[in-house]
Amino acid sequence: MTEDPTATFRVEAGELLDQVEQGLLDLGHRLGDMALVNAVFRGLHTLKGSGAMFGFDALAAFTHHCESAFDRVRKGEVPATAELVSVILSARDHMAALVDGAARQAEGDAILARLAAAVEAARGGGAPADAAPAGAQQGVRLFFRLPADAMANGTNPLMLLDELRELGEAEVRVRTDTLPPLGALVPNECHLGWDVTLRGDITREAIEDVFIFVMDDMTLEIAPLDDAAPAGVVPVAETPPATTIAAVAPVAAPAIVASAAVSPAVENVRVPADRLDALMDRVGELVIAQSRLSQLANNRHDLLLRSVTEDIERLSGELRDTMMVLRMVPVSSLFGRFRRLIHDLARDTGKAIELQTSGETTEVDKTVIERLFDPLVHIIRNSCDHGLESPADRIAAGKSETGLVRLSAHQAGGEVLITIVDDGRGIDRERVRAKGEANGLIEPGQQIADDELLGLIFHPGFSTAAQVTNLSGRGVGMDVVKRTIESLRGAINVASEPGKGSTITLRIPLTLAIIEGLLVRVGESRYVIPLSAVEECLELSLEDDLRSRGRSLITLRDRLVPFVRLRDLFSTGTRPDPHQKIVVVATGRERVGLVVDQIIGNHQTVIKSLSAFHRGVGSFSGATILGDGNVALILDVAQLVAMAQPREETLRAAS
Amino acid sequence: MAATDTSWNARGELEVLTFDIGGETLALEATMVREILDLLPETLVPGAPALVRHVVNFRGRIVPVADLRLAFAMEAGETTADSRIVVIELPIDGEPTLIGLRTDHVREVATLNAGASEEAPAVGMRWQRDYVRRLVRWRDDLIILPDLTAIFAAVLSPRS
Numbered sequence: 001m002t003e004d005p006t007a008t009f010r011v012e013a014g015e016l017l018d019q020v021e022q023g024l025l026d027l028g029h030r031l032g033d034m035a036l037v038n039a040v041f042r043g044l045h046t047l048k049g050s051g052a053m054f055g056f057d058a059l060a061a062f063t064h065h066c067e068s069a070f071d072r073v074r075k076g077e078v079p080a081t082a083e084l085v086s087v088i089l090s091a092r093d094h095m096a097a098l099v100d101g102a103a104r105q106a107e108g109d110a111i112l113a114r115l116a117a118a119v120e121a122a123r124g125g126g127a128p129a130d131a132a133p134a135g136a137q138q139g140v141r142l143f144f145r146l147p148a149d150a151m152a153n154g155t156n157p158l159m160l161l162d163e164l165r166e167l168g169e170a171e172v173r174v175r176t177d178t179l180p181p182l183g184a185l186v187p188n189e190c191h192l193g194w195d196v197t198l199r200g201d202i203t204r205e206a207i208e209d210v211f212i213f214v215m216d217d218m219t220l221e222i223a224p225l226d227d228a229a230p231a232g233v234v235p236v237a238e239t240p241p242a243t244t245i246a247a248v249a250p251v252a253a254p255a256i257v258a259s260a261a262v263s264p265a266v267e268n269v270r271v272p273a274d275r276l277d278a279l280m281d282r283v284g285e286l287v288i289a290q291s292r293l294s295q296l297a298n299n300r301h302d303l304l305l306r307s308v309t310e311d312i313e314r315l316s317g318e319l320r321d322t323m324m325v326l327r328m329v330p331v332s333s334l335f336g337r338f339r340r341l342i343h344d345l346a347r348d349t350g351k352a353i354e355l356q357t358s359g360e361t362t363e364v365d366k367t368v369i370e371r372l373f374d375p376l377v378h379i380i381r382n383s384c385d386h387g388l389e390s391p392a393d394r395i396a397a398g399k400s401e402t403g404l405v406r407l408s409a410h411q412a413g414g415e416v417l418i419t420i421v422d423d424g425r426g427i428d429r430e431r432v433r434a435k436g437e438a439n440g441l442i443e444p445g446q447q448i449a450d451d452e453l454l455g456l457i458f459h460p461g462f463s464t465a466a467q468v469t470n471l472s473g474r475g476v477g478m479d480v481v482k483r484t485i486e487s488l489r490g491a492i493n494v495a496s497e498p499g500k501g502s503t504i505t506l507r508i509p510l511t512l513a514i515i516e517g518l519l520v521r522v523g524e525s526r527y528v529i530p531l532s533a534v535e536e537c538l539e540l541s542l543e544d545d546l547r548s549r550g551r552s553l554i555t556l557r558d559r560l561v562p563f564v565r566l567r568d569l570f571s572t573g574t575r576p577d578p579h580q581k582i583v584v585v586a587t588g589r590e591r592v593g594l595v596v597d598q599i600i601g602n603h604q605t606v607i608k609s610l611s612a613f614h615r616g617v618g619s620f621s622g623a624t625i626l627g628d629g630n631v632a633l634i635l636d637v638a639q640l641v642a643m644a645q646p647r648e649e650t651l652r653a654a655s
Numbered sequence: 656m657a658a659t660d661t662s663w664n665a666r667g668e669l670e671v672l673t674f675d676i677g678g679e680t681l682a683l684e685a686t687m688v689r690e691i692l693d694l695l696p697e698t699l700v701p702g703a704p705a706l707v708r709h710v711v712n713f714r715g716r717i718v719p720v721a722d723l724r725l726a727f728a729m730e731a732g733e734t735t736a737d738s739r740i741v742v743i744e745l746p747i748d749g750e751p752t753l754i755g756l757r758t759d760h761v762r763e764v765a766t767l768n769a770g771a772s773e774e775a776p777a778v779g780m781r782w783q784r785d786y787v788r789r790l791v792r793w794r795d796d797l798i799i800l801p802d803l804t805a806i807f808a809a810v811l812s813p814r815s
Contacts, residue, residue, distance in 0.1 A: 285715040525699060570701035608717045612748045613707040613810060614700050623698075623710060623717045631698040631712050 009054040011270065013099045016047045017092055018336070024089050025339045031080045034205075038212060040088070041070045045213075047095065058108075059098040065112050066091050069119050076205075077123070084118045086347075089340070091115065139168065139225035140202055143175075145193035147217040152188060155214050161194065163210045168200030197225060273366070276326060280513065283316070283323045284606045284625065290316045291627040324511060327367070331409045331418070332360030334369050338380055338407065345384040352391055352402040353384055359409040364416050365511040371488055372418070372508065375481040379420050379504050380405060382477065387424030387502055397499065399423065414516065414532075415490075418506040427496040432456055454494045458482040486587070486638055488512065489530065489621075512607065517624070517634065519603040520583065520596040523572025526632045528605055528624055529594065533585040533637040540580040540595055554593055556584065563593030564640060569619070585637045592641045607634065619643075661788050661800060667769035673798060674741060674758040677729030682791070682798045683743060685764055689753065690742040694734060704810045711755055713742060720755040726806045727782045727799075732759060745803055748811065767791045767798065 020043040027036045044067040052060035066088055072078045091111050097103035146157055164170055175193035179185070198207075204222055211220055290312050297309040335357045342355040364372075388394075388403035395401055406421040429450075436442045436456045456462060460479040485492045489509050496502040509515070509532070517528035518537075540563075544554070553560045563582055567574065577597040584593050605624040614620065621636035662684070663669050671682035690713075697709035697720055709720040720740060724731060740755040747754075768791070775787040788800040 281715040288715075572701075608715075610700075610710070610717060611707075611719045611752050611754075612750070613719050613807075614703050614710065616811075617700060617702045619702060620700065625712050625715065625717075629712055630696050631710050631717055633698065633700060 006054050006056075008270075009050060009056070010099055012050065013047060013056075013059075014096070016043050017096050017099070019043045020047070021089065021092055021340055022336060024085050024092065025343060027080060028082060028085045028343070031082070031085075034074070037070065037074050037080060041067065041074050042213065044070060051099075056098065058103070059095060062091070062098060062108050062112070063095055065115065066095075069115055072119065073122075074209075078119055079122055081118065081122045084115075084122055087111065087114045087118045089343070139197065139199035140204075140207065141195070141197050141223050141225050142207060143193060143195050143219075143221045144211065145175075145178075145219040146190050146214060148189040148191065150190045150214060150218070157190060157192070157194070160210055160214075161196070164196055164198065164207070167202050167206055167210075168198045170199075171197040193219075199225070280323055280327075280606070283320050286316050287320055287606075288625055288627060288629060292629070295627075324514065325363075327365050327511065327513065328363035329366050329369055330360060331362050331364055331369065331416075332357075334372060334376070335360055335407055335409075337373065338376065341377060341380060342384070342405065345381065349384060349388075350390070351384065351388055353388060354402050354404050356404065356406045357408065358406070362409040362411050362416055363510075364409075364508065365513065367512050368488055368508055368510075371484065372506075375484045375506075376407075376418075376420070378477050378481050380407075383420060383422035383424065383502065383504075387422040387426070389425050393425075397425075411510070414510055416508045416510060418508065420504045420506075421501060423501040426498040426500055426502055427454060427457070427494070429453060429496075429498070435462060451493075451495075454496060457494065458492070489515070489532070491587075515605050515607060515634070517603045517605045518583065519600040519626075519632065520581075520594075521598040521600055522566040522570060522596050523574040525570070525572070526600065526626065526630070527566070527596075528603060528632050528634045529583055529585060530621075530634065530637060531602065533587060535584040535586050535591065537599055538582045538584065538593075540582045542578060545576065545580060545595075554582065556591075556593075559591075561591050561593050563595055564643070565595040567595070567597065585641065587638045587641050590641050594635070594640065605634065661772075663769040669767045669769070671765055671767055671798075671800075672741065673762040673765050673793075674739075674756075675760040675762065676756075676758055677724045677727065677732060679727070679729070680762070680796050680798050681723070681801055682765070682767065683741075683801070683803070687743045687745065688741060689744050691761055692740040692742060692755070694738050694740060706806070706810050707754075711740070713753065713755065716753060718742065718753045718755050720757055721807075722757050723801065723806070724757075726786055726801070726809075735759065737761075743803075745807065747807055754807075765793060767793055767800075772800075 020040055023036050023040040023043060027033060027040065030036065044063055048060050048063040048067055051057075051063060069078075069084070070088070073080050073084070078084075094103055094108050094111055098108075144160075146155060150157070161170075161172055164172075173195045175195060176191075178193065179191045185191075207222055208215065208220075211218060290309075294309050294313055297305050338357075339355055342353050345351075346353040383405050384403070388405070389397065389399075391401045394403065404421075404423045407418070408421075409416055409418045411417075432453055433442070436453070436459075437444050439459070439462065441456055441459055441462075442448055442453075458478045458481075462478065482492050485506055485508070489512070491507045493505045493507075494502065495505070515528075516531040518531050518534055520527055520529060538554075538556075540554075552563050552565070554563055555561075561584060567576060574597075581596050581599050582593040583596060583599070584591055586592075603624075603626075607622045608624060609615075609622055610617075610620060618639050619636055620633045621639075622634045623631050624634055626632050661669065670685045672685050672688050673680055673682045675681075692713070695711040695713070697711050699709055700707075703709075706723075706725050707719045707721045710717050711720055712718075737760040739758050739761045741758055741761060742753055742755050744751050744753055746752070771793065772789040772791040775782075775784050775790055777784065780787070782799075785805050786802055788802045791798045791800060
């Protein structure tokens with residue numbers, strides 16, 4: 001299978017652009033941080049290089065301008081300014097468009113013009129912010145060692161040495177202490193280290209510049225040549241001197257380790273999602289075949305066969321668990337994308353907004369993460385636009401000027417809870433009520449529970465914003481959010497305190513691929529009911545069944561609950577079992593009893609989607625394969641509940 | 656209604672799989688066919704369109720099973736030892752979909768000739784005309800090239 005190399009580049013470019021974006025957003029807060037400037041510069045540089053390699057010439061040319069501008073910041077010629085960061089951010093968006101091939105030339109030109117203006121303005125802004133003179137030194141002694149695969153990755157140590165020589169009078173000595181014996185020597189690996197003594201007026205930054213593209217993996221120690229060097233000139237080391245390699249040349253002052261800390265590289269393999277899905281299918285089949293084998297083995301009194309079967313059972317179980325984890329990604333990849341959103345919202349609304357995130361390491365199925373993005377964007381927009389007040393209002397209300405939006409995630413059982421909290425004005429209940437009455441959702445003056453009142457915002461066409469802004473308030477919001485969350489088999493909940501802010505909680509299953517289900521029999525067919533929706537199971541006695549012919553209602557703790565006979569709904573044409581069961585399922589506050597003939601038991605289920613022919617049937621959300629290889633349909637609880645509800649309402653009205 | 660085109664090759668030939676349903680012989684492009692299976696345990700989908708009322712487990716995938724007899728108003732027949740499911744792949748709503756076709760008997764792979772084929776006649780046919788792409792004379796038989804796209808489109812958006 002040959003893959004389009006540009007597709008790989010697109011994925012890589014997307015990641016680079018994300019890195020650049022995160023770097024820029026951080027830089028916006030800490031304009032003087034040279035490490036960030038360097039990180040952004042490296043990202044742009046790599047993007048330019050690989051872009052040109054894959055034939056994205058327009059991208060390479062455009063990125064080149066941004067890279068040059070950043071190079072000047074890096075060299076201290078121009079300080080980083082908020083305007084510059086914001087221009088490069090929009091340039092980043094243009095690069096993303098260039099990668100997708102959806103860019104407009106005029107837009108790029110406009111950005112470049114703004115970029116030039118921003119650089120000019122920044123230069124006029126006086127001395128560079130962080131180009132603090134590193135001071136003159138008599139010289140430095142440095143030691144560096146490249147990773148063994150440096151040459152394979154295109155780094156030429158000779159060029160680095162040449163660059164060092166350009167800085168001043170240099171004396172280079174090679175260290176061969178880690179050289180393996182000749183028999184074990186791989187000729188294209190780099191095992192040499194170099195001691196370099198540089199004399200002259202050389203700054204630490206100049207030296208680090210030489211190594212900028214290899215810095216992450218290498219060992220670099222820089223020490224002043226003369227221990228009498230003026231105090232304060234030596235930059236502070238990030239790593240304690242204790243980690244200095246003992247073999248360093250004897251220097252009076254403790255040698256300073258620049259970026260010796262090499263984190264053990266975790267190897268990653270990029271795999272197309274459909275291959276993972278195919279693997280998942282195979283594993284699912286294996287589990288089914290294994291359960292058939294177990295059944296066979298249990299019927300025979302063959303100890304050897306049994307012990308092999310148990311091994312296979314354990315292995316296939318482990319294999320499935322491993323398989324599940326493969327698809328999980330941390331939510332940080334989701335949360336990270338909102339920093340930009342908040343940045344843009346703050347600019348558009350003129351509010352000061354701070355985003356706090358926690359629990360980024362919580363892992364969720366990749367598909368779930370992708371489908372959560374849009375609803376979360378909407379909720380965050382709502383929080384910023386409607387929830388948070390203007391700075392003046394906030395000060396008047398005795399709050400800090402900066403509004404706070406907090407995103408957090410944590411795992412609870414088989415679910416992930418994602419909460420979006422703002423410290424704004426809260427939801428205006430009077431307005432919700434007025435709007436609900438105007439839309440005929442509630443009767444004027446009707447008593448209604450608080451959470452039901454707040455739940456009205458999830459009704460279609462419901463928007464309390466007095467003004468429709470281009471951010472939110474178009475009335476196409478929260479109902480779509482709710483539907484998306486429900487399609488993920490999740491739930492959404494809102495709480496709000498006037499003047500203090502609102503909290504929106506999303507409960508999302510960890511994975512879409514597997515659910516815990518209750519296996520039931522209706523007539524001759526078996527069905528799966530998602531266990532998360534099941535509240536309780538009761539018996540429906542024959543008398544109750546006959547008595548309830550007309551009204552299909554049972555009393556459950558003083559509440560009337562409508563029930564649906566699945567035998568009738570599915571027209572099985574079979575006679576009811578003498579001991580029918582009612583499985584009470586719920587979505588939100590609505591409950592419905594489903595009458596089944598038999599409850600078979602719990603069943604962990606790999607969900608398979610239905611074809612276009614059966615997706616429209618409505619009562620089923622998918623299907624699964626049972627231990628014996630047969631197919632069982634998974635009931636769509638939300639649909640069944642909705643189907644049963646109108647009857648309840650007519651009954652309420654009648655009574 | 657533009658019928659689905661039949662892609663005869665440069666020599667006016669078409670390689671097909673022929674099979675029997677309800678006493679008639681039908682043919683489908685061999686390239687469309689994925690697999691021929693013995694009958695599998697089928698699961699009824701309550702409320703589903705009559706033409707595709709069941710699903711089967713085809714190697715871990717849930718595949719709808721279609722009964723073409725209903726599209727051609729044929730008598731329902733008993734399953735026999737010769738009954739097979741022919742699994743084909745067909746784009747439905749733009750996505751490639753696997754569909755099992757219930758057949759009474761799978762015959763062979765044959766090469767049909769464009770010259771021996773003709774349009775479905777406007778009169779004198781028991782079947783709905785837009786469900787038939789061509790009728791092809793082959794040996795002593797008359798083979799139907801059904802228009803599956805039209806048949807399944809009718810299931811997805813039923814005409815009133």
